[in-house]
Amino acid sequence: MAISKSQIDRLGERLRHGPLNESDLRLLDDYRRSFAEAYEAVVRTIRQLGEFPTGRLAKSTDSIVGKLRRESLRLSQMQDIAGCRLVIATVVDQEQLIASFSTAFPGRVIIDRRDKPSYGYRAVHIIVEISEKPVEIQLRTQLQHMWAEVSEKSSDVLDSTIKYGGGPAKWRDFLAQSSKSVMVHEDIEKLHFEEVTATQLLIESREKAEKAAAEMIEHNAPEHELQEMQQQLVDLRRQIELRRRLTEELQGDLVRSRKRNADLLNWAISTLN
Amino acid sequence: MIFLIEYNQSEGRIVTIRNFDDSQLRQAEDSRLEIELALNRKGIDHEVVLMDAASEVDLRRTHRRYFENLRQILEPKPLRESSPDKNRRLASG
Numbered sequence: 001m002a003i004s005k006s007q008i009d010r011l012g013e014r015l016r017h018g019p020l021n022e023s024d025l026r027l028l029d030d031y032r033r034s035f036a037e038a039y040e041a042v043v044r045t046i047r048q049l050g051e052f053p054t055g056r057l058a059k060s061t062d063s064i065v066g067k068l069r070r071e072s073l074r075l076s077q078m079q080d081i082a083g084c085r086l087v088i089a090t091v092v093d094q095e096q097l098i099a100s101f102s103t104a105f106p107g108r109v110i111i112d113r114r115d116k117p118s119y120g121y122r123a124v125h126i127i128v129e130i131s132e133k134p135v136e137i138q139l140r141t142q143l144q145h146m147w148a149e150v151s152e153k154s155s156d157v158l159d160s161t162i163k164y165g166g167g168p169a170k171w172r173d174f175l176a177q178s179s180k181s182v183m184v185h186e187d188i189e190k191l192h193f194e195e196v197t198a199t200q201l202l203i204e205s206r207e208k209a210e211k212a213a214a215e216m217i218e219h220n221a222p223e224h225e226l227q228e229m230q231q232q233l234v235d236l237r238r239q240i241e242l243r244r245r246l247t248e249e250l251q252g253d254l255v256r257s258r259k260r261n262a263d264l265l266n267w268a269i270s271t272l273n
Numbered sequence: 274m275i276f277l278i279e280y281n282q283s284e285g286r287i288v289t290i291r292n293f294d295d296s297q298l299r300q301a302e303d304s305r306l307e308i309e310l311a312l313n314r315k316g317i318d319h320e321v322v323l324m325d326a327a328s329e330v331d332l333r334r335t336h337r338r339y340f341e342n343l344r345q346i347l348e349p350k351p352l353r354e355s356s357p358d359k360n361r362r363l364a365s366g
Contacts, residue, residue, distance in 0.1 A: 020313055029306045036298065043325070054335040055325035057275070057298075061309055062282075062320045084325075085335050090355040142353055145335070149346050153338045157285040193355070262349035269347045 003031055005076045012075025016068040025061065031075075032058035035082035038133035043084055045104050046137070051097070053137070055084035070164065079127050083136035087145045091186040092193045094124060094139050101126050101137065114144075114186075119165040120179035121148055143182040143261065150268070151175055170271065178264045185257040192250040199243040206236040275301045276324040276332055279308055280339055287339055288319060292329075 011027050035058060046053050059067075059081050068075065088094055091114075102108060111125040122144045126137040140148060154171060155163035162171060213229045275293040280286070289308075293301040301323055308321050326332035333340045 022310055022313065025309055025313060026306065029302070029309070033302055039325075052327050052331065054327075054331050057302075057323040057325055060320045060322045062318065087335050089353040092355050146346070146350075149337045150343070153285060153341075153343045153346050156282045156338065157343055160282075258352065265347045265349045269344055272344055272347075 003027070003034070008076045009074045012068055012078075015065050015075070018065070020061070020065070028061060028064065032081060035133050035135070038130035038135050039082040039084070041130045042105075042128050042135040042137065046084070046086075046101075049100055049104060051086055053084035053086045056082065058082055079134040080125075080136040082133070083138060085138040085140065087140050087142055089142055090189050090193075091141055092190065094141055097139055098124060098126070101139075114183070117179055117183075119151075119163065120175045121151065122179060122183060123148065141186065143185060147175075147179055147182055150178070150265075171268075174264065174268050174271075178261070178268075181257065181261050181264055185254070185261060188250055188253045188257055192247065192254060195243055195247045195250060199240060199247060202236055202240045202243060206233065206240060209233050209236060274326060274328065276326065276329070277301050277304055277308075278320075278322050278324060278339055279312075280320040280322065282318075282320055285338075285342060295325075 007027070008031055011024055011031070014024055015028065039055060039057060043053060043055055059078075064075070064078065064081070067073075067078065086097065088097060098110065102110070105126065105128040107129060109127040111127065114122045114124065124139040126139065128135050128137065151163050154167070154175075155161070158171065159167035161167055162175070165172065209229060209232050213226065213233060216226050216229060275295060275298060277289075277291045277293065279288040279290075281288050291301075291304065293304075305321055305323050312319055312321070324332055324336065326335070337346055
């Protein structure tokens with residue numbers, strides 16, 4: 001039997017104020033089950049794109065109640081009852097997936113928490129609605145994911161408020177610094193990719209120019225045309241050299257920022273002793 | 274594959290984990306409800322969650338929090354490189 005929106009919101013209010021009773025748990029269970037079809041449709045489309053997400057068929061009661069108590073939203077407005085997650089290597093992959101999911105799910109809403117993190121949490125969430133049921137797709141890079149797992153696990157075992165900006169000051173500082181460090185690393189990663197791509201394009205142009213110059217010599221092209229082409233080649237070689245140097249510098253920056261991330265994690269481990 | 278996990282948050286450990294085939298979604302949902310009702314009667318606050326993953330290895334990678342302790346999660350690991358195919362697609366796209 002379909003559950004009306006007002007029934008859902010009344011249930012949300014009862015869950016918000018507690019205590020939980022059996023009939024409400026059953027009603028919540030019915031509501032969560034109603035997301036299965038939408039979830040399946042979203043995951044099927046993602047698999048067709050060659051990606052294999054891990055899914056949460058429905059948010060746990062615990063998380064739903066926690067969210068209702070923390071925020072002022074209604075249960076029917078909750079967009080992450082069902083969702084799935086993809087952990088990809090880098091921000092470059094993340095951008096690529098955002099583009100391909102945007103095409104696959106035209107009505108999607110993108111929530112980009114990379115530039116405006118939520119308590120340090122950085123990721124991209126894409127909300128897709130199928131038959132009025134929202135499904136959340138979480139796209140995390142491996143570093144964003146590592147940070148989120150640390151934040152969640154420390155909320156579990158150290159202090160439940162850590163995930164929402166609470167907890168011991170030294171741990172809050174560590175999470176803030178670590179989130180920022182990941183952001184810096186990923187900015188460099190993006191620049192590095194752009195440099196590698198630009199260098200590749202210049203190399204292709206140089207190869208074409210070299211071929212054209214060889215043909216000009218073979219066909220006895222006028223001297224001034226040949227000189228022009230050779231000047232182009234000199235410029236291209238200079239640009240390639242500059243780009244290569246910049247790429248090397250960025251590689252060095254990546255090594256340093258990776259070390260900085262690792263140092264922060266090792267510091268956090270040392271505090272657990 | 275579907276995984277039904279009962280997780281003790283404050284202790285940071287899995288209490289029970291059960292696997293179901295994809296065709297057994299209904300059964301998995303029924304089992305989740307049974308566990309939630311039983312925990313509620315006993316006044317125990319555990320997280321009960323149904324996960325869907327190609328394998329347990331995938332699930333352990335995307336939801337480490339259920340399977341690893343804080344120290345293991347913090348341990349710095351080598352980073353995976355971006356897929357060259359994807360980079361090429363992005364560069365040409």
